Amino acid sequence: QKEVEQNSGPLSVPEGAIASLNCTYSDRGSQSFFWYRQYSGKSPELIMFIYSNGDKEDGRFTAQLNKASQYVSLLIRDSQPSDSATYLCAVSLNAGGTSYGKLTFGQGTILTVHP
Amino acid sequence: DGGITQSPKYLFRKEGQNVTLSCEQNLNHDAMYWYRQDPGQGLRLIYYSQIVNDFQKGDIAEGYSVSREKKESFPLTVTSAQKNPTAFYLCASSDSGGAIGNEQFFGPGTRLTVL
Numbered sequence: 001q002k003e004v005e006q007n008s009g010p011l012s013v014p015e016g017a018i019a020s021l022n023c024t025y026s027d028r029g030s031q032s033f034f035w036y037r038q039y040s041g042k043s044p045e046l047i048m049f050i051y052s053n054g055d056k057e058d059g060r061f062t063a064q065l066n067k068a069s070q071y072v073s074l075l076i077r078d079s080q081p082s083d084s085a086t087y088l089c090a091v092s093l094n095a096g097g098t099s100y101g102k103l104t105f106g107q108g109t110i111l112t113v114h115p
Numbered sequence: 116d117g118g119i120t121q122s123p124k125y126l127f128r129k130e131g132q133n134v135t136l137s138c139e140q141n142l143n144h145d146a147m148y149w150y151r152q153d154p155g156q157g158l159r160l161i162y163y164s165q166i167v168n169d170f171q172k173g174d175i176a177e178g179y180s181v182s183r184e185k186k187e188s189f190p191l192t193v194t195s196a197q198k199n200p201t202a203f204y205l206c207a208s209s210d211s212g213g214a215i216g217n218e219q220f221f222g223p224g225t226r227l228t229v230l
């Protein structure tokens with residue numbers, strides 16, 4: 001079982017729709033969760049991070065965390081063609097300091113927003 | 116401008132050669148990381164360093180070496196022992212200011228191709 005799993009997609013949504021990206025993780029000790037966006041040929045850029053159960057909103061983006069279900073998601077409202085990219089979920093483990101700041105990434109979900 | 120720089124952007128290596136990838140940051144971040152990304156895959160951690168003159172192996176350290184002589188610099192050497200080095204290499208840094216799972220910021224990457 002992979003430590004961090006995402007549907008590889010591609011996920012295709014029409015412009016203006018809500019895109020829902022999902023991520024599950026295996027280690028119950030995971031403390032913090034990150035969503036990165038990566039355009040083709042470019043490096044990842046941080047969109048959002050979340051530490052506590054529940055929702056966290058930032059503009060058109062909402063991150064949702066459910067630690068009991070070991071599940072984190074990213075919702076993109078009013079999707080735009082410029083949102084077309086690969087979205088990477090990353091999880092940080094905290095194991096006595098030795099994993100401090102270390103991220104484990106999922107394989108990414110390709111999102112395509114069509115006009 | 117604060118940020119992370121990587122050089123070169125593209126690198127070609129002959130089999131049997133060692134090559135060194137540069138990573139510099141002026142964000143005053145304590146921690147630095149090296150990842151490898153293969154097509155359609157997430158990021159895999161090669162090495163990371165939380166303080167100067169100290170570094171730890173990540174998940175795929177075999178065939179790679181690093182040094183951390185200065186806070187702002189974390190070069191990666193891909194040795195001839197790395198059997199399949201063709202990949203996109205990403206350097207990242209984070210501020211280890213006391214909280215767990217601090218978000219990481221990425222440089223633009225180096226694309227290495229073995230001829």
